[in-house]
Amino acid sequence: MKRLVADPIRCLACRACEIACALAHAETDDLAEAIADPGTRPRIYLESAEGLAVPLQCRHCEDAPCVAVCPSGALSRSSEAEPVLADQQKCIGCxxxxxxxPFGVIRVATDQTVVIKxxxxxxxxxxxxxxxxxxxCPVGALWLEEMDEVAKRSRAKAAAGAAAASLTNEGR
Amino acid sequence: MAVRERSVDAASLQMLKVAEEADIATVWDRFESQQPQCGFGRLGICCRNCFMGPCRIDPFGEGAQVGICGATADTIVARNLLKNTAVGAAAHSDHGREIVHALRMAAGGKSDAYKIRGPVKLHKLAEEYGIARHDRSDDEIAKDLAELLLAEFGRQEGVLLNTARAPEQQQRNWAALGTVPRGVDREVVTAMHRTHVGVDNEAEHLLLGAARTALADGWGGSMIATDVSDMLFGEPKPLRSRVNLGVLKEDEVNILVHGHEPTLSDVIVAASQDPELLAEAAAKGAKGINLAGICCTANEILMRHGVPIAGNFLQQELALMTGAVEVMLVDVQCVFPAVTEFQKCFHTKVVSTSPKARFPGATHIEFHEEHAMETAKKIIRMAIENFANRDPARVTIPATQEKLVAGFTTDVVHEILGGKYRPSYRPLNDGIQTGRLRGVAGVVGCNNPKFPHDGSHLAMVKELIRNDVLVVQTGCSAIACGKAGLLTPEAAEAHAGKGLGEICRAVGMPPVLHVGSCVDNSRILTACVEMVNEGGIGDSLDKLPVAGAAPEWMSEKAISIGMYFVASGIFVVIGQALPVEGSAAVVEMLTQTFEKHFGATWAFEPDPVKAAHRMIDHIDRKRADLGLPPPMYEVPYAPKTNGAARAANRTVSTGGQPAGEAGAAVAASCRGPRIED
Incomplete structure (x- = not known):
């Protein structure tokens, strides 16, 4: 499953993701109307840490604690390749x-009856x-990617670093 | 966005295909690469006025609800709008100041190119402002007038003289609210001061500040620009011309003038007819020198010289893509910096001319009024030289062009309607009073890639005229309707309702009147004043059955224009909302509370037909308030009143006179406009 990857180095904290997320989950396509509805809320959060802005959203965990604790079966996923979804009909708002x-990215909706994520x-x-x-995102700080691809990129970067270190040690 | 959805104009669509095939980016591509656009900006809730910030307000009500200084969304939104208004007012007014400078130079005999070409207007204004005329030459009078008008910009005490032109009710409204405009520059400077951190923070007070600043534009900077342009470059009279990219010529040197100030473009018109230059062009194998305009510079020289228009705001790049333009001459306002990119693809040279505006990659030939003719000739020679570099294989000139009639002004309308020997607005007011004419609408403003190019202008104007509303236009909106053939007398047959059609036929005028450039929106104000003065349809501007709109607006100038119309009592509906929706309170003030202050409000409506209906509803309400009858004839968008009352009203209002006779009376009192080819 592709997951959201966020790059806090690139993020400029414009909060365009928050606005777009809230609008995408609102009853209307009109931003002015959407903000007039107190129920319109983003599901992505911009947190500040170490001087950087960090976009956070559901990680769609393999062994999702939220699914495990949900007493009404509202939180579920149809397969490991699918995102964790909240069925608001089943949610009892507990x-x-x-x-x-562990990421604090599920929350109770404004009307207190269900959770949103x-x-x-x-x-x-x-x-x-x-x-x-x-x-x-105007700066490409958010994207969807297979975790294997992320790992592959990290390996390539690590390999390049290791190779450079070896060459330096060899004095070449 | 598919290419076919970008514009409703055939010539533009043809050029967009060329762009697509050649992989040349245009404004529409850049618009797409900016999507989605920042919600904070759209809602007006980001503040960059001090450097504790930038700050923004969480529109969902959870995060920060005040900036670091404590400013609320209401404060931030209103302060930003005041700043936008000041920029718009500054643009028009700085343009106006340049024209007055040129007048002073002409009067002092210090220019090789300018002289008084509108003596009637000169004497009219001299009389209005109390300048001695007895035994004095036009130049002497003009010199005094230029000094007086220049002082209006820097006026430190008292109020702008032109506010005396407004009906008493408007003057009373402004006085009661503290919005009487003083010096033009003063209002702009004060507005900028008020937006500084920790100065003016009360939303309503800020909005009234925006109204005051805009009034200094509408009744000051813009109105002076129009008056003095008429004096200096000649008073427009109805004339015929052509519009759209098809006006470019394959076998002539093509020079495009783009921007806003007529000071240089007017001289270019004269220079392009210079026999010496024409001979030089012939020597290079060109059959002539073809001048065409883009945006409001185009409107200025169309109105006075009948120079054809190549296109409006969103066609500035498409015109260059024809590969047939030797020189694009630019000055100020609404010129994309992207135009210089086309120099890489085509032989075209972009020449910037204003000491205020430079464009990376352009050739800068600075224009000063003292050497106007010399500069104009230099630029034309550059174009002639460049003709040889044109690659015929890369030339694509759309065949599309349309005829139009332009050159209508507040003064001309007197003559057209009343006749040369009895100039009067009476027939217009009569038309409205009898219901033959439902009302008058001003449809003005820009293009904006958020809407299909020209689409909203055309849909709105067609809906208005088929419902017997006479339309007056300026700027890029007028160019849009020109391209669609709506600025011709024949358009009355095809598109106007029965009542408007009768008047157009009787007078021989189009149902849509082109009154000039964007500073010439001031003509609409003065025309409305004439309607009030003529009597019978309301003794103040806010009582007139009129409305305004800018369906595809995009510039800060448009904000200032809208604001001065609303503050002058005229209802204005615009396509996209002002950037104020982050504050429900500010939206309410602009769209409701302003009614109490000025007798008019703003309205936001992206659908052009619904917007036209809101204008008509407003006109109908004003008619009802005045006790005027409903429209004389069946109209597609009927008034929202009950039928019985309508029938009763009709009998009373026309005094039992059959409609046909009333029509004949209008016809008898009118003469056709003198249309010069």
């Missing part, structure tokens, strides 16, 4: 998942569109 989430914009993805936050 907020156990909110407590269980990132669904990786499966609706948009079904139409061949990237998640709203990815599409909105």
């Amino acid at each position: 907020a156990y998942c909110v407590q269980a989430c 990132c669904d990786l914009c499966i609706g948009r993805q079904g139409q061949g569109l990237p998640p709203a936050c990815v599409a909105a």
Whole structure:
């Protein structure tokens, strides 16, 4: 499954992802109307740490604690290749998942009856569109990628570093 | 966005295909690469006015609700709007100041190119401002007038003289709200001061500041620009010309003038007819020197010389893509820096001329009024030289062009409607009073890639005229309608409702009147004042059955224009909302509370037909308030009143006179406009 990757070095904290996310999950396409509805909320969060802005959203964990603690079966995933979704019909608003989430990216909706979380914009993805936050990011700080690809890139980077170190040691 | 969705104009679509095939980026591509655009900016809730910030307000009400200084969304939104308004007012007014400078130079005999070409206007204004005329030459009068008008920009005490032109009610409104404009420059400077950190923080007070600044533009900078242009370059009279990219010529040297100030372009018109230069062009194998315009410079020289228009704002790059333009001469406002990129693909040279505006990659030939003719000739010679570099294989000139009639002004309308020997607005007011004419709408403003190019202008204007609303236009909106053939008398047959059609036929005028460039929106103000003065349709501007719109607006100048119309009592509906939606309070003030202050509000409506209906609803309400009858004829968008009352009203209002006779009366009192070819 492709997951969201965020690059805090690139992020300029414009919060375009938050606005796009909230709008993508609102009842309307009109931003002015959406902000007038108190229920409109983003599912992506911009947190500040070490002088950087860090976009955070659901990691869609393999062994998801939120799914494990959900008493009503509202949180589930149809397979390991699918995102963790919250079924608002089944949700009883107990907020156990909110407590269980190690990233703090599930929260109780404004009306207090259900929880809301990132669904990786499966609706948009079904139409061949990237998640709203990815599409909105003006600096390319957010993208969707297979974790294997991420690992591969990290390996290539690590290998290049190791090779450079070896060459330096050899004095070549 | 597919190419076919970018514009409704055939010539533009043809050029966009060329762009696609040649892989040349245009404004639409750049627009797409900016998507999605920043929500904070759109909502107006980011503040960059001090450097504790930047700050922004969380529009979802969870995060920060105030900036570091404590400014709320209301404060930030209103302060940003005041700043936008000041920039728009500054642009028009600085343009106006340049024209007055040229007048002073002409009067002092210090110019090789300028002289008084509008003596009637000169004497009219001299009388209005109390300048002695007895036994004095035009130059002497003009010199005094130029000094007086220049002082209006820097006026430190009292109020702008032109505010006396406004009806009493407007003057009372402004006085009561503290929005009477003083010196033009003063209002802009004060506005900028008020937006500094920790100065003006109350939203309503800031918005009234925006109104005051805009009024200094509408009744000051812009109105002076129009008056003095008429004096210096000649008073426009109705004339015929052509519009769209098809006006470029394959066998002539093509020079495009793009921007806003007529000071240089007017001289270019004269220089392009210089026999010596024409001979030089012939020697290079060109059959002539073809001048065409883009944006409001185009409107200025169209109105006075009938120079054809190549296109409006979103066609500036498409015109260069024809590969047939030797020189594009630019001055100020609305010129894309991207135009110089086309020098890499084509032989075209972009020449910047204003001491205020430079464009990376352009050739800069600075224009000063003292040497106007010399500079104009130098630029034309450059174009002639460059003709040889044109690659015929890369030339694509769309065949598309349309006829139009332009050159309508507040003064000309007197003559057209009243006749040469009895100039009057009476027939216009009569038309409105009887319901033959439902009202008058000003449709103005820019193009914006957020809307299909020209699409909203055309849809709105067609909806208005088929409902018997006479339309007056300026700027890029007028060019859009020109390209669609709406600025011709024949358009009345094809598109106007029965009542408007009758008047157009009687007078021989188009149902859509081109009144000039964007500073010439001031003509719409003065025309409305004439309607008030003529009497019978309201004794103040806010009572007139009129409305304004800018369906594809994009510039800060448009904000200033909209604001001065609203503050002058005229309802204005614009396509995309002002960047104020981050504050519900500010939206309410602009769209509701302003009614109480000025007798008019702003409205935001992206759908051009719905927007036209809002204008018509407003016009109908004003008609009802005045006790005027409903429209004389069946109209597609009927008034929202009950039928019985309508029928009763109709009998009373026309005094039992059959409609046909009333039509004949209008016809008898009118003469056709003198249309010069």
